[in-house]
Amino acid sequence: MHRSVGFVRIGEKKGLKKAIKLRNELGREMWGKFWRRLLKDPYLMTRLPHSVEPVIVYKPNPTKSDPEHRDACYLAKWREFNESGEYKYKTKVCSINKHGKLAAYTQTKKALLEAHKNNIEILTYMGRLNSIDLK
Structure with a gap:
């Protein structure tokens, strides 16, 4: 899944914040209560x-x-x-x-x-x- 956050237009810092927020929303939607565990344990x-x-x-x-x-x-x-x-x-x-x-x-x-x-x-x-x- 690829999503553009437009970091060239809004700047790198704001783009990174937006990308992380979008990643967390999609992760919670897909993985539910297991999302935090998947983030904390990469392996x-x-x-x-x-x-x-x-x-x-x-x-x-x-x-x-x-x-x-x-x-x-x-x-x-x-x-x-x-x-x-x-x-x-x-x-x-x-x-x-x-x-x-x-x-x-x-x-x-x-x-x-x-x-x-x-x-x-x-x-x-x-x-x-x-x-x-x-x-």
Whole structure:
């Protein structure tokens, strides 16, 4: 979205004030109560996940009779800060054969929701999370 504020005609200082005012109006209109948070944290959008759904992966589980056997599992993967301020990947893997499809999905989904509990409201607002309560 591009909008002209006419800073050449009205001057740079007045143009900057007008541009900031216009930016804040449009931001509040688009993002509602999350606008201040987006302004204060410039990297928030890069840290948010695209999806909060576990994925099905096929992990190798060889046996003597079938060395190419693969086991279907649900995988939940997210990042956390460690003590030194670096990102560390965390994963939760649940076997579908061992737990059943619904139980494996529920366990991994709960792990993802717990990992992203601070951002659940904004993810729901953006449409990246369906608001379904898991018990």
